[in-house]
Amino acid sequence: MQYLLLISVILGMFQASGGDPERSDSKGVSGHPSEEVMLSPSEPEDRETAPRDTLRAAVVSGSRPLGQAGISRTEIDSIALKENISLSLAGLLAYNSSVFIKQYGRATLSTVSLRGTASSHTQVLWNGMKISSPMLGMADFSLIPAYFADRAEILHGPSSLQETGGGTGGAVILESRLPDNPGAEVQYIQGLGSFLTADEFLRVSYKGRHFSTSTRLLLSTSKNDFSFVNMDKKEIAYDGNMEIADSWHPVEKNRNGEFRDFHVMQELGYDFGNGNALTFSAWYMDSWRQIPPVSVDYGTTDIINEQKESALRVVAGWTAERDAGKTEISAGCSLSELGYDNARDNGNGDWSWLTRAVSRTGTFMLKGKYSLYFAGKWMLATDVSAYFHSITSEDRSSLVPEGKGYDVSAAEVSAAVSVKWQPVRRIGLSATLREEFFDRDFSPPVPAVNADFLVSRSWQLYLKGSASLNYRHPSLNDLYYVPGGNPDLGPESGFCYDAGYSLSKRIGRDMEVEAGGYWFDSMIDGWILWLPEGARKNFWTPVNMMKVHAFGVEQRVGTQWRFADGWNFRFNGNFTWSRSLDSSPSENVSDSSYGKQLPYIPEYSGSFTASLTWKNWSLLWKWCWYSTRYVMTSNEKTVSGSVPPYFMNDISIGKKLDFRRVGLSVLLNIDNLFNERYVTVLSRPMPGINYEIYIGITPKFKRK
């Protein structure tokens, strides 16, 4: 009840404030005109009077350029990126898309699941370069700050082949961009919050006639020692006869959960003004994170359980646009070192080391893309990318002080050609053929077809569909990890298709609605599973074991409504029904996994963000919900076999203050508003209600 009171108070603050009809800053971070705008077949008459740019990027696109024919994509609202600087990309996607985030705790490993697939089936590209670990085959989204992304887009299922192979579930495309506004800009934000959390954000940028630069820094630290009632344990008290006299669920602190993340990004750009541009992006990250033990750990001695990761990612590119043709050439590298230490104090000052693992990865990339519009109705797009990975991995422990590991190099080449055709104004067709080489093996040619049909111009209603084959090569750990790596492992192969719609409509002068929905279906063969192998379950090894049938429905809606002078309401909602079924019949009648949902993939999930702005005030509500996630392949709904469903509510209230020389902003974030007791992974407690306040300073410089 106290929460309802809190809501009322917050609303009361809004209602008590007066205001002029000006809307608050609703312009997106990115001011780049998208292809969508340039090629839109019909422009609304009153575009200049409406804050269209705030919504059009929010949900499934309404009008589409030829290059996007039949593509299923979700572009994360640029405002959402701006409003959620404190979040990692994992948190951002959880509230703004249909993906499922599997999170091992606050500021710990977070992986993404798209369309009922595993985290390894989602490819992640930053400024055109893959940043999924070639060693692990996946990316940790908790280590990607939303503050460093100016554009985020999800390509669902078959549509991911437009950018890369291996994304059976899809691909997450991230871009950082140079400033839009001419002149110099400085932004500094300081955040202080619960559990001794401190966040610092700084961006210094300059945009001249030709030259642009941007520097971003982020430092995030937290003791992260939140309290929780441990329902998985009981403490006991003995009486004088050493019999249990009392027992209770203890209130515990999150132990060994401290973290410190530092990110710095430097971008440079030079626009020649004749269609040629050079860009350079460098992102350095240094992260130290303790990993809390599971909730059923009764260990009393000190522990070391921590992950250290440092990475430098660099991408340099040249873009040339000539008439209807566009050429992009880029080169990049990613150098990273990942360390994991796990030890326990024996109680006498000596440490028993379970693991002292370190891996060093070097990835070098060359990439070229070319696209050409011709004959008015045709577009040709090609891309070639080549990666070279070099990995050294070593793992020492008290049991194996000599260490074990591997040292391998692997090349990865991907090439695609795509032809898009608009035979009549209402129809867009696209065919893509991609070929990949990884380590020692070529994949078979991977075709994809996409199509859409404009049903209604006034509603911008499109029917869309796509289909493709897809392959995912094993990660280098799958192939070479010691012990257990399986060099004979084959790729996963699959067929997937989707069909759906998208629409967008302006209703009157004050309201816009957009929506999109898809049916998706994919069959993946040779799904890689790690299973115990060797004597006494000594270690695990990967095998091409399973066939998986994933299908379901994604639905998104969005609206923006300026319902009164100065008031602006925005809403983006997502709902997903996702079945991901083990389709490998077993000869053992006791095997109950056939036809059951895969572990840790929710059948139902939903999320929305709703914001209300008035004058310089803003209120943002983020909500998400996940149905039961099973831990067991047999889908037991027991306390040990499943993770209960939960709702999550975060809210933030902000106020901007505009002075002559400086702009100030104050933002209060309240996460887990209703103090839910929840986990996303079994035995990994999450924090209850917590707060963080941000103060932002933006000096104003005189512009020429």
Added chain:
Amino acid sequence: MGRKILFFTSAVIFIAAVSACTKGNDTDTAPDFSFVPKAGNTLFVANEGTWNNGNGTLSVYDTMTGTVENDVFFRANGFKLGDTPQSMTLYDGTLWITVNSSNIIFAVDPVTFKEKGRITGTLSPRYIHFVSDDKAYVTQMSSGDILVVNPQTYSVTGKIETGAASTEQMVQCGSDVMVNCWSSQKEILKIDTGRDEVTGRLEVGIQPAAIQLDKDGMLWVLNDGSNAWPDNPAGSETPSLKVVDPETFTVERSFLFDEGSSINGVMTMNAAKDSLFFLNDGVWAMSIYDQALPAEPLFKVDGAMALFDMTVSPENSEIYVSDALDYQQNGIVCRYSMDGELRGTFTAGINPGSFCWY
């Protein structure tokens, strides 16, 4: 304008009310078991769960009625057993469960499944062996030190520094306790229970995984040989069975398995201690007086996906074999006669990895 504000206020409060109604599972539940365990016809099964998920469980099976009750520890106590229960030992009417990754040993009433006490301060406990009513040894995976505990006060009273990286199973040989050192090791240790000291160490082969004492007082050692991991720092060799004379502390006899054998480190004996049983892609048996390994298994387990553990009933010598299936669902336990006739199956928990008779 006022109506619109009212609309938003109502919507917000409605969603808040709905959201505030959802809570996670409260775990306190009243136990409702279908039978009361009786000595002589009760089999306990410790299910490891999936490592690092904290979902290990305890099952209990009535051999007379064929009835099973799962997750009895949680149901009786209102909290979880923990992460990777490794072994169980029944001593003086109390069931002791070592929970490896939870670093705890629970003392449990075998009839009510209620906790009687607990021993903490351990590092990945593997097995508990009772030397006397007030002294027991605890082997550990994360430390080579063997803990000395007082089970009556549930306290750690000392430790034995072994010089090994980890220690495993224990058997009593007179006043000595024999201990095998498994993971990436080669030795068995002799411990003087009077002085709580290591008094002997013997190399028996690569990765001695299990030990058993026969009726004549000879120690049987099963070496898995790490044959599936050739790069093991301890080396790799063909799995073997060694017979050690505890008196002379020397290897008396050796049996070499076929190369590529699927020895998974499980070995047990019948109540008479004159027959040996082990898993090797089926159930194998041999007399302690045999001069060679058997040429054929006692029987195959039809359709088995992942043979995990085995025990032999002390009452009627029926053989119980667990199958972990895909390691991520409740495993099954198959009950066989000595000649391989399937007499029943029951579903236990995830990865049924340890048995204990009551």
